[in-house]
Amino acid sequence: MSRYRPRKGLHWNDCLTNIRCEAGVSRRELADMAGVSYDTIYEVETGNRSPNQAVIDAFGRLAEGLRSNHD
Numbered sequence: 001m002s003r004y005r006p007r008k009g010l011h012w013n014d015c016l017t018n019i020r021c022e023a024g025v026s027r028r029e030l031a032d033m034a035g036v037s038y039d040t041i042y043e044v045e046t047g048n049r050s051p052n053q054a055v056i057d058a059f060g061r062l063a064e065g066l067r068s069n070h071d
Contacts, residue, residue, distance in 0.1 A: 013047040016059050020045075023062040034058035 006021070007014035020030055027041045034041070034054045043049035051059070 011047060013045050016051070017045045019059055019063050019066065022066055025062060030058055030062070033061070 006018050020027070025033075027045070028038050031038045031041045034057070036052070036055060040049065040052075040055065044051045044055055
């Protein structure tokens with residue numbers, strides 16, 4: 001896996017990608033967590049698809065984990 005460089009954009013999909021990468025989770029792992037396909041996560045992160053509730057919840061769990069690690 002290549003080294004992670006945060007996306008500088010302010011678009012929602014850039015924020016979601018940064019959350020996943022900061023948590024050290026691959027797209028495949030996140031897809032498994034959300035019960036969706038890898039392609040769904042890819043499409044969400046590239047801004048070509050809006051996330052469904054399962055995907056939003058999975059990103060939320062990652063963000064919550066990051067927050068608790070910083071507290």
